[in-house]
Amino acid sequence: MKTRTPKIAGSWYPASAAAIEAMLPDEPAGPVLPHPAAIVVPHAGYAYSAAVAAAAWSRLPAEEYERVVILAPSHCVAMRRSFSVEPAADVATPFGTVSFPEDLHDALAALPGARFVPAAHPDEHAVDIQLPLVKKYLPHCAVGALVAGEWNARVPEDAALLRSFAEGFRKILDNKTLVVVSSDFTHYGRSFGYLPFRDNVQERLAALDGEMIEALSQNDSLAWSDALARTGATVCGASPLHLLLAALPEGARFGKLAYATSGEKTRDWSHVVSYAALAVFADWTAPLKAAPAAEAPPGALSGAAGAALVRIARRSLRAAVAGETAEEEPLPADIGRELASCRGAFVTLTEDGDLRGCIGRILSDESVGKVVREMAAAAALEDPRFPPVRPDELDALEVEVSVLTEPKGVAGPEDIVLGRDGILLGKRGRRAVFLPQVAPEQGWDLETTLSQLSRKAGLPPDAWKSGASFQTFQAQIFR
Numbered sequence: 001m002k003t004r005t006p007k008i009a010g011s012w013y014p015a016s017a018a019a020i021e022a023m024l025p026d027e028p029a030g031p032v033l034p035h036p037a038a039i040v041v042p043h044a045g046y047a048y049s050a051a052v053a054a055a056a057w058s059r060l061p062a063e064e065y066e067r068v069v070i071l072a073p074s075h076c077v078a079m080r081r082s083f084s085v086e087p088a089a090d091v092a093t094p095f096g097t098v099s100f101p102e103d104l105h106d107a108l109a110a111l112p113g114a115r116f117v118p119a120a121h122p123d124e125h126a127v128d129i130q131l132p133l134v135k136k137y138l139p140h141c142a143v144g145a146l147v148a149g150e151w152n153a154r155v156p157e158d159a160a161l162l163r164s165f166a167e168g169f170r171k172i173l174d175n176k177t178l179v180v181v182s183s184d185f186t187h188y189g190r191s192f193g194y195l196p197f198r199d200n201v202q203e204r205l206a207a208l209d210g211e212m213i214e215a216l217s218q219n220d221s222l223a224w225s226d227a228l229a230r231t232g233a234t235v236c237g238a239s240p241l242h243l244l245l246a247a248l249p250e251g252a253r254f255g256k257l258a259y260a261t262s263g264e265k266t267r268d269w270s271h272v273v274s275y276a277a278l279a280v281f282a283d284w285t286a287p288l289k290a291a292p293a294a295e296a297p298p299g300a301l302s303g304a305a306g307a308a309l310v311r312i313a314r315r316s317l318r319a320a321v322a323g324e325t326a327e328e329e330p331l332p333a334d335i336g337r338e339l340a341s342c343r344g345a346f347v348t349l350t351e352d353g354d355l356r357g358c359i360g361r362i363l364s365d366e367s368v369g370k371v372v373r374e375m376a377a378a379a380a381l382e383d384p385r386f387p388p389v390r391p392d393e394l395d396a397l398e399v400e401v402s403v404l405t406e407p408k409g410v411a412g413p414e415d416i417v418l419g420r421d422g423i424l425l426g427k428r429g430r431r432a433v434f435l436p437q438v439a440p441e442q443g444w445d446l447e448t449t450l451s452q453l454s455r456k457a458g459l460p461p462d463a464w465k466s467g468a469s470f471q472t473f474q475a476q477i478f479r
Helices: 017-023 046-057 102-109 133-135 155-172 199-217 219-233 236-245 305-321 333-339 367-382 391-396 436-443 446-456
Strands: 037-040 067-075 083-085 090-093 096-098 142-148 177-182 187-189 253-261 271-281 345-351 356-361 397-404 409-412 422-427 428-433 469-473 476-479
Touching: 017 046, 017 133, 037 046, 037 236, 037 436, 046 271, 067 102, 067 236, 083 102, 083 397, 096 133, 102 142, 133 367, 133 422, 155 236, 155 476, 199 219, 199 253, 199 271, 219 236, 305 333, 305 345, 305 367, 305 391, 305 397, 305 409, 305 476, 345 367, 345 409, 356 367, 356 397, 367 397, 391 397, 422 446, 422 476, 436 446
Parallel strands: 037 177, 067 142, 067 177
Antiparallel strands: 037 271, 083 142, 090 096, 187 271, 253 271, 345 356, 345 397, 397 476, 409 469, 422 428, 422 469
């Protein structure tokens, strides 16, 4: 099997074992832990994070594990509601070679949500930063890894796929497998676009991270999604943590082992990243916990009707690009009745995670089937932000159909639930809309979302704070 060397060797961590050893504590950070099922450890450069990571790695009962599965975030490629599996290859580290066997790779690649995205791997440090530590502390373990895109358990489609992922993932896991979530915690500062406070940064950052660790410790995907939406906290491993929470059994316990920030080294509290090491105690052979009750919007369409809408959108897209009129698909009577309802809808086109077109109607007095047919053609040819879709792009495009509920007025921003609600803002005759999935995909908190929505309406970014009206709606998303 081909062997590769991480690009970050010699930069994010030293190229020699002796130099890495000098950055790690001489003794374990405490007694051996009672067989964690998972650990959460940082992925910053070792100069900042090695001591925190070692607080978990050094306390593992090494002889009790045979495999490590790393869940890492994607820093290079946007992958909505999906993940890409690290290719099978031996990896050279300063402590020796780490094996990524093909059987473990293939098992991960068969999970719901998996799709191979080549660009997600060559420059992704969140996997490679863990490998020297794997080889030092668990030298006999084989490794598999996946790089996760964005998830939000408040979105019903996300919740359903997370559940399917968890059911498949648990068939791979046993109590000789350690799951490693590679995640830094809050990224604070103007360069990160996150300034929730400007004074007493060290103390308030620690309090914020404590709040996020507490939310994570509830072992509840909805609580984690709500904490991210409420605080806007820039936890870069939020998505792989969603995968972990989906897979854990009832009664899993979280323990904090260490915490630090880059500010303690740099003394620069205007630009800070925080790091935590956590241990998760659970039995991978225990049943999955009950699936969270993500809310379906009122009047929800059936899955079969949603699948029909995606086919309609795809057929219309291809016909429009070819300069033709799409033929209507014969549908079973029950699905035809569902698609005859008058509903607003948007069609979104993406290519390798990047937006390629999005057009829709908030309200419509036409059938949702007809709206989707028309909006698919418009998204391909009429979105003013993009050139028309070319025939050679069609096979690479992903089609997403959002079927909307009727907008309802709300008193103010405090009534908006990010991830659940789409938002229609109006002020001085100007209006703008965001679909429910926009804020989670961008990692925005509520204030950032409303500022961006104000800009979209051609208003100052703080226009939402007074004199604006708000309506919310929900969406069913089919892909």
